[in-house]
Amino acid sequence: MKTLARKDQIRLKAQMLFRERGYSATSMRDLADELGIEAASLYNHISSKEEILQGICFGMAESFFAAVEPVTLSALDPKAKLQSALEAHLRVIAENSDASAVFLHEWRHLGEPFLSDFKLMRRRYEKLFVTLVEEGIARDSFKKMDARVVARTILSATNWTFESQKTSKSDGDATIQQIAELLVEGLIRR
């Protein structure tokens, strides 16, 4: 369907621009220029600038949950589970680097009630990793440590690492495993 395709084009270009310049510094005219149309024409496909941001932020949230939640429910042992979850998280970022950067940085420009919804969702997601660490500690697979600090440190490291990386398809998988292993082996294993 033609309209859908156009809407996707808008979203893709918006992801790029929001990542590069930030949401507030990107004008609808910038976005329209990138697509070779007039700013007014955008509104045939979307109803507001913020709607685009919402689509990116909540769409990525879905992607992250869809990738990581199944892993947390699996029967793997704690270490393998955490490492798999981390790799799943990293894979989502690697495959959607623009959208991920927007997800990580631009969500604060959401208006209410979306802002509150987003924050809640983000807490729930981080909780997945905290729980994995807690489980590992409880079952004596991980050394004893502050699960919240460790989980946050791990997520932080992964998120930031991809910030300034181009992640070419070739070395992408190697880097993902490298990082996931580095973190899990180093920080977690007793």
Next chain:
Amino acid sequence: MKTLARKDQIRLKAQMLFRERGYSATSMRDLADELGIEAASLYNHISSKEEILQGICFGMAESFFAAVEPVTLSALDPKAKLQSALEAHLRVIAENSDASAVFLHEWRHLGEPFLSDFKLMRRRYEKLFVTLVEEGIARDSFKKMDARVVARTILSATNWTFESQKTSKSDGDATIQQIAELLVEGLIRR
């Protein structure tokens, strides 16, 4: 209690607002309101909005170098040196959390030639940590690994960790040591 020079007051409030809303989403009128004056009055103390951003970004750059460079030149063994450098880095962030957040996120809104200068400086700073890791590997104090990946992972973890933390004076030092130790012990020691 001595009152701050107006220029310093402007900078402090700007740091808060730039951090909370982002540089582009913060207007000079927002900033003026926060100080209880008119927007036009700001220009008696500063010459442009971007000048404020420049002051924050390059001022923090100086703070980071001043704190970390001496450590890299010290005679400590590789592990102690890296951990000290990391703690110095973390202390600067903890003591200037608003300005650090701006330094980390808002620099991209600098115009040329400041943008290029900033990027160069940032590379030089990261290089300090890469070199520390390389030294440790060369002297067989650290396990063999990709120094650039490790250094970046460490910095990433530290930077992000303070993002959403209030860092109350009380638990600040504990957290700094906790994080620095976690990273160095876990990722680096052979």
Next chain:
DNA sequence: CCTACCGATCGGTAGG
């Protein structure tokens, strides 16, 4: 998807 246009707000200046 375009032309034509809106009110609001932007960073900044003039002049006191």
Next chain:
DNA sequence: CCTACCGATCGGTAGG
């Protein structure tokens, strides 16, 4: 530090 104001640009609408 204020009043008064500037041209530019913003997100968005009307109507075809």
